[in-house]
Amino acid sequence: MNTPLTLGTLLLLSTALTSPAWGQTPPPSSSTPGGTTAVQELPGQPAAEVPAQDGGQDELEVSIPGGGSDQPDIVVRGRYIPDVVRSTPEIVAVLSSADIARTGEGDIAGALQRVTGLSVVGNGFVYVRGLGDRYSLALLNGSPLPSPEPLKRVVPLDIFPTSVLGSALVQKSYSANYPGEFGGGVINLTTKAIPTESFLTIGGGVGGDSETTFELGYTHYGSDTDWLGYDDGTRSPQGAFERALESGMSITPGNFTTEELQAVTASLANSPTTVAQTNRNIPANFSTDISAGTAMDIGDDARVGVIAAAGFSNSWRTRDAIQQVTGGFSGDELNPDVDFRSVRTDNRITLNGLLGVGIEFGEQTIRWTNLYIHDTLKQTRIGLGIDGLSVDDTRQVALQNTAWYERQLIDTQLVGEFEFGDLGVDVRGTYANSQREAPYERSFSYVFDETAGDFVNNLEGPGQSATVSFSDLNEDVWAGGVDLTYKFAPLAMSLSAGYAYSDTERTSVRRDFRYLTDGDLGLAVAQQRPDYLLSDFNVYTYNILLNEISGQAGNAAYDAGLRVHAGYAQLEADFGSGVSATAGVRYEDGRQFVTPVDLLGAGVGGIEPTLIENDYWLPAATITWNFAEDMQLRLNASKTIARPQFRELAFQVYQDTESDRQFFGNPFLVDSELFNAEARYEWYFGRGERLSLAGFYKKIDRPIEAFAFRQSSSLQTSFANAPQADLYGAELEVVKYVPLDSMGGDFFAPRRLVLIGNYTYSKSELKVGEGDEVIFSSGQVFAASNLFRDGAPLTGQSEHLANLQIGLENTDRVSQQTFLLTYASERVTNRGPFGNPQEPDIIERPGLRLDFVAREEVPAFGTTLGFKFEVRNITGEDYEEFQEAGSSRIDVNTYDVGTSVALGVEVKF
Secondary structure, eight states: OOBOOOHHHHHTGGGOOOOOOOSSSOOSOBOOGGGOOOEEOOTTSOOEEOOOOSSSOEEEEEEEOOSSTTSOOEEEEEEEOSOHHHHSSSOEEEEEHHHHHHHTOSBHHHHHTTSTTEEEETTTEEEETTBOGGGEEEEETTEEOOOSOTTOSSOOGGGSBGGGEEEEEEEOSOOTTSOSBOSSEEEEEEEOOSOSSOEEEEEEEEEEETTTTTSOEEEEOOOTTGGGTOOOSTTSOOHHHHHHHHTTSOOSTTTSOHHHHHHHHHHHHTOTTSSEEEESSOOOEEEEEEEEEEEEEETTTEEEEEEEEEEEEEEEEEEEEEEEEESOOBTTBOOEEEEEEEEEEEEEEEEEEEEEEEEEETTEEEEEEEEEEEEEEEEEEEEEEEETTTSOSSSEEEEEEEEEEEEEEEEEEEEEEEEETTEEEEEEEEEEEEEEEEEEEEEEEEEEETTTTEEEOOSSSTTOEEEEEEEEEEEEEEEEEEEEEEEEGGGTEEEEEEEEEEEEEEEEEEEEEEEEESSOOHHHHHTSOHHHHTOHHHHHHTTEEEEEOOOGGGOSEEEEEEEEEEEEEEEEEEEETTEEEEEEEEEEEEEEEEEEOOTTSSOOTTOOOEEEEEEEEEEEEEEEEEEETTEEEEEEEEEEEEOOOHHHHOOOOEEETTTTEEEOOOTTOOOEEEEEEEEEEEEEEETTEEEEEEEEEEEEESOEEEEEEEETTEEEEEEEEOSEEEEEEEEEEEEEEEEOGGGOHHHHTTEEEEEEEEEEEEEEEEEOOTTOEEEOTTSOEEEGGGTOOTTOOOBTOOSEEEEEEEEEEESSSOEEEEEEEEEEOOEEEEBSOTTOTTSOOEEEEOEEEEEEEEEEEEEETTEEEEEEEEEEOTTOOOBEEEEEETTEEEESSEEOOOOEEEEEEEEEO
């Protein structure tokens, strides 16, 4: 029989690696998460060990004679289950540290895209079964995380280096012990715990790609410490501009005198962030990391451990993109009314650190984990093309953008797992803070003048402008929870109950400014490059004044929050004959608000605050039938929810650095409700080997969809609740190892062939009927058919996802050579522009990607040297985002990705 796992085991799977044992009268055995050997130590006796066997579920009883004639023998029973995926009561996928290492990925987002049904979109946002990031939940050691991204409430997973993580669990079937915001699945990241022995590892790497490294790119001056990812104060508001910001008034002529505005404008003029510079030799990427850990025994049954890790990386990426916009759609033709070639260079600098302290005493464990991530993007872009919507289709327009995005995440967690006989108590508490600062987002637009034979910017004409923006985001998360599990051992049953609390608070401020002049600059001045154009001399001579354009319609600032109280009860039981079940219900009460802030005393433009107060009963049940020794069938059904993210509700405008598109929210969005059902067949035909086949179905009421909105010469994105959507599909996964010792020779004897493949087919359809309505961000009500087409797929959903890993690995030491193939079919990123439901949707084509990763460890100089060599995107698959109608096509954002190569070395002591 299969005794259900405790809640703590499910949430922190990688930290619970031993089976319980019982003295005297043995009840039904318990599983061993992780597929490791179960060991039970008894006072004064050697450990009783369950040897790991290939395949099946093996049981072993060890009888130890009693101390006297009146003392009964002590019987220790252990049970080995070869796969964590099988031993958990829900439908999960697990990436162990070995699985993560095999992919060679530097961050967990890259590793997770190898999991069945998962794909990564943009900067590390994971889509589960084609459902967007709003339907995914990311936890760290079972606790929620804040997001340093203003466009997301979920944290981008590419900021988590794999070096600080012990495992990643993806649960696709809902169970009541998890938060109710569960659409596609939950991703629980587990940091490394108490080390089994002392270690020290130091590593480093270099790399580059064919489109960037040693090629032409662009950058701009900033501060002396930019290469570290930190600004030294150069970008901080200073002088008259700082005082004007602190005044609480909009920086406009009505609030300041001309002399004051000139002083404010001049205080921004000499910033080294103003002008883009050509770099004909973009440097290579480099990284370094160090990790260490130790543990010591205290007394007879206590053990204390410390683990620390730190990493630093500095990488470059240049994109030479075609970016087009059509002014409208008539018939079946799309014409590029806006047609630009945009070359952008991103310099990304990441620093991370982890400090963990743990103590184990008897059956009790306490862990304190602290995580720090600082992630900075320094971006420079030059664009050249025509803008037939704002200027005309005969004059070329030159664009320059410079930006600095500094993100930071600090998280501290305290987790305790306690066992008191048959009662298990898990408690956890966390505080996390994220920040994002974007000072001096600068944009300049010049138009070609035939008279001057040069590009000019008079700051006022069509296509001639200079703007600068400052934004700041701060988010705090306080969360805690307690879970109680009581095991009724004779009945092979356990009852769990718990309470969870989370409180997220966000403040966001964005100030936008445009430079204007009340006189004619003349061609001589208008031809000047940006830093000369806005020089002190020109400011005072031509009365160039900074004019604030933020604060309209309440988009200068907002406060937001989400407070959730939740309680649940869950029963896990083994009914014999291979049938077990998990059933529970969760009650969740949530209060979410987004309130525009009248930052500048000019009102909020009629934008209403958002307040969503709902409570839900969310049932879930899973039945597992072990109908054969190595086969089982799972059935799951549940109800869950998906709340709008803050950025989807806030009317504040954001520039997304990944898609090069502006976003603004819709304060009239409401919660989505989901019904989920799944059936899965699993065959465990060998140790670590399996075949699984699943079918799933989801019905979503009021799904939140992104749609394009044509604003002047650019596309913006907003959000609306579609009436309803259905999603259904199937998954297939195979893991197989083929020993090669039969081939003979010392090379093949310890090696095996690794074959890991998965495929997901999913189909989604929007349901739009007559009489269905949507509410636009302005509060206007429209027929849903004006925006959504009946039968159209959900945004972000690929019909086909496939992953294949083929490699060799040595079973005696680290020696792996792996080819990794990833494919995702086309998916919609935005509905066609608002107002014409017949206009084609904007499509992304991820395509086919082939990678190669080799890892090798060799003894040298009394230590161990590890080498990693990787080649990514071997076939040179391009990125394509486009609209297509008939034989015509508009490339919204298309560029060459190139092939990347990296080499890493580490020393283990």
